[in-house]
Amino acid sequence: MKFKNLLFISTSLLIFGACSSDDLQIDVPDTDTEQPEGEDPEEEQVPGNNAPEAFNLITLDNGAADIDLNPLLTWSSATDPDGDELTYKLLLDITASPETILAEDITATEFSITEGLERNKVYYWKVVANDGNGGKTESTEIFSFSTKGYTFSETALTANAEFSKRRNHSITEFNGKLWMIGGQNDNSNYKDVWSSVDGKTWKLVAEDPFGFGGKNNHTAIVFKNKFWIIGGGFSDIWSSTNGIDWVRNDLSGPFGSREGHSTLVYDNKLWVIGGTKVTEQMNDVWYSEDGITWTEAASSTQFSPRTDHTTVVFNDKMYLMGGTTIQDFSPLFYNDIYTSTDGINWTEVATESVFEIRANHTSLVYDNKMWVIGGWQAVTNQETMEQDVVSFADVWYSDNGTQWNKLSGSDSYTGRLGHASTVFENKILISGGLNIDQDDNLRSHYNDVWVIE
Template sequence: MKFKNLLLVSASLAIFGACSDDDLQIDIPETDTEQPDEEQPDHENSSPAPFSLITLDNGAVDVDLNPVLTWSSTTDPDGDEITYKLLLDVNESPETMLAEGLTTTEFSIAKSLQRNKVYYWKVAASDGSKGETESTETFSFSTKGFTMPESALTSNTEFSSRRDHTLTEFDGKLWAIGGKDDSSSYGDVWSSIDGKTWQLEAEDPFGFFSKTNHTAIVFNNKLWVIAGGFSDVWSSSNGKDWTRENGSAGFGAREGHSTIVYDNKLWVIGGTVGSTQKNDVWYSENGITWSQAAAGTQFSPRTDHSTVVLDGKMYLMGGTSVQDFSPSFYNDVYTSTDGVNWTEVATETVFEIRANHASFVHDQKIWIIGGWQAVTNQETFAQDIVTFRGVWYSEDGKQWSKLTVNESFHPRMGTAATVYDDKIIISGGLNIDQLQNKRTHYNDIWVIE
């Protein structure tokens, strides 16, 4: 048994010895002597360097509505290209982006800002790689309000002194039409491109129909003149050549009415027919054919009132009526969205009772200028006559504010006013000085801006 085991061991050794070195392959793991690559961190981006605002000065007042804002330039530590964005609004920490992607350090505000507002602004610089630096401060400024200069633009225009005329902007010009003084009525038409120098365009285009206490308005790319003691309607496409579109409109021979454009129609509201004050409403879609919208309304019959359109509503204000030879004056305000149904505005502050004032809309506000009143003195039972120089404005017809005007702007009634070149233009009128028993007509031009 031992012999057999020995033979097996010997055979095994013989077989193992017969294998050469080439035949034996043993995989030996290689030893890694190199260090693994370390993960290289991304380059850390640096934000632009600090910078400052320059102009407008912080806290600047009476600033123009289209100011230029400037700031110092900045650099980027990484050499990245810098762009700026400008933030401006009425919050102390402005969030409204006015402009972005700016490559210069100034910006001119093209769209006019609101008047009498405090604005805040700051600038942020960006390197395009998520690096951003805001200006070291936030500045504020206050925009200017409306002001009237100490003197008239002109105290003596080419057309004569008058009241109850109209002043209208049309085709890039100012147009003054008709009016009267204490001895004459006029039907002349004048134009101006600056309010200072006036040119006679038509001496008597309405023939027998002189124009006083009429209305003039732009509608369907034409200038329209409506009534003024007659029932006629005229239009012109150039201000010089006039066509009588209707010689007997349904509203009758009327003066002291108001006219507006609303819902793509012309509207004639109230006024005097003969010796009767009216509170009716008429409209026309073409200026030629007229229909009555209401024979009577919620506001009382009146004349020499005013009507304007603001925020999709008609606003009717003030005026006068005569009953038993005694005048009544108003300072009520009514609104309507259809010309038929009128609602009285619950005014919180309001102008004095008055009539024959000028009225228009500018800067999203209703404006009223001048006018007059005659109130019975309870002691003497005589009529105390007051002519106003006041200029009032309102954003909603409820709350009214009074603009300060200088003493050289005389009180006046029957004045004409409109908006031209973003300025309020005021023309002529009559001042009644009861104490001196004096009546003065003007042909001056004043500007509010």
Template sequence: MSFTWTQATEHAAFSPRVFFSVAEFDNKIWVIGGLNQDGSEKFYNDVWYSTDGISWDLATGSPGFTPRYGHTAVVHDERIWVIGGYDKSHNLKNDIWSSKDGKTWEQATPHAAFRPRLLHTSVVYNDKMWVIGGEIAERPWVYTNDIWYSTNGITWHQATPSAAFTPRIGHASVVADDRMWVIGGVGDAYGKIRFNDSWYSTDGVTWVSMKEPADFSKRYYLAAAATEELRWISGGFDETKSLGDVWVSSDSKSWVLAPSDVLFPPRYGHASIIFNNRLWVIGGQNFKGAYFNDVWHTSVIESSFPHSKLTIYKTVEPWSIKQGTDTEVTITYTNAGSALLHDIEIVDTLPEDFILLSGETGLSVPQSLVPNESRILVYTIRATKPGTFTFPKTSALYAGEGGNYYKGTSNAAVVMVLAPLIPDEEPLYDEPESFFDGLWREMIALFSQ
């Protein structure tokens, strides 16, 4: 297993920088803000984008928010969001900004409910934006491990004032396996308390440690990116040198060094992202003080690693029926990973106004499912009322590589039920006779004698 890194450009159109943010939005990579201290201190708030990593265009040089570094950027509700940071006036920030196109920016709030901060992390998970840890005071430096979330960027709620992991900055966060992850970082201003731990949460309140230490060395100012099943870390700083290694994991417990014949120069404070099925590494600086604006990428081939992935696809045929008639639901589940899957549970939910005629809406599969193997769950239902109905996503729970359990969901399905032009005289299904119906029937029979 080997990876070949390709340099898209040695010098992008944007200035060399560190502690900027990146996002994937509108089929483009976006680079926002950052810092350069090569000779003089330069703070940036420019916004750049590219479709190929080679050619970069300036969306705006004056977005409204102040030049800053150590902020975060996420994509939520069809907008790019910029959260917090440290500006050129040397102020910690907790303002929130968003844009529909990367050019025109609007301030959601000048002061979010959480304390101003920099070098925190942010992810989007369960339709919420999350803010995790960071530096909330300087001289003396104070780091935090509080967790906050918002659905609209205006109103923020505290999930916990103190997560189970140590307060930190310079960590990395991703979403994988239907969980939020925190990886690495540093717990003091002198770089003595460094981490190579991995923590996960499904609610932002309870955080669980996977393994300490991890297979990679302790580091901070690293970058991370993730696909559905894999997470990657690259580079970072260990207080004596900048790092240029890349590690990959399917469970955040076991990490594999991803070797390459050609690798980007060591760096920290850079950014990483998955875009067009490639892992990208952008910018940063090294221990000697050189700042980068180069762009590198390598192919992301999940099949190169043992990983667990169950895909679930739901169909309803026919999808347009008459009230009182039947249709068939088929759920196809496939082992799309490279590891054996077992202890599979599939659970589906019927919308109201449908009755189950045959089959089951759930199953438990004790047998193993080998890679590329597919099986189906089929059941028949009948519509009792007209309308357009959205069938909820099918849920799955399964065990994969290393005995770890994962969750999965299917697509949603839509069924159109049309009312008959001539109503049936017979009921669509047998209803139990009420007491009064029975009494009336007996009275009619009595007077008929």
């Protein structure tokens, strides 16, 4: 929740000049005596009643930093001279004199905040002891604390997972587990399925559920209580109710062979957007209400044909980001962002700060923000006329699509493309991918798992 600024409500008398003595008379309302939000009406103290004795806040320590979003606040027990039973009221917000009531009628001397705090915010808090007879005493001080920001793990959750090193695979949460499917390296195409309950330990659950050919550069998504796999060099569509047993719903989807496309769920429909069809980059949009029957929403849209882009649903809109296409036999990369509410009409976002041009990145929504992770670019060096290749290790996030912030990374995390990422147990997990080291002429695949939280 975002804490509101509390303003005292006042009533202003509006006096209208009369045009004639026959004008309609306007009744002036009585003065508003309603108490401002967050304040108690004045309680008349019982004659002879004594207010509670002074008491102190204990934890969190005043000025504490890098605090989790669900902290426990504690204070000392107040003593009442009259022996009255005391309750406590906790006030917390982002102003130095907190007025927002977070909880009241507390009988214990602690309170655990279970939701609502924002990252990178300074919060102020105090406690009021109430004896029920009009006697009140505030804590001797107002304390503050600041919540933590996002952190990229310094070491991998696992540096060598049970599945082999690969790129262009998928990792998806389904039925409370993580599922890793397919992918490729420079020597093999994979069609295996692995599952994990924690992202650290993985178990092979199906070796060859998709028949002929590998399953890479596909999309994986949950839609209407089923797990769906779409395309990946082929035009087939598969679904599963358990992640292990798979049914082919369509041998040749109406959008044809597709890889490097994106898939999302929006408006209770499953959408397939762009990608490569055989050798041609597309900017078409398709949707289905059941995953079986598909309708073409647009054969060509406002964004240019592309592949290896990403799409997410954010603030009730579809967002498309980045990608690449082949132009004059060379890759052309993008960092443009488009939005749509119908899949037909797409509007480019006027970004003020944004990530560099890239493709084969991943995108997701986490903590009410859009995230773009890694990817690569190849840009022609105007001096040598050769392609300068970069594998990105960066992470970007935005709460509006216009302004993007770069997260401080981990020194031991290596740039990569064709990796997989997902949100699991309120964390971002990143796994696998390919690093291209142009200077040393090396291509390195990974099977590690990293965490952002």
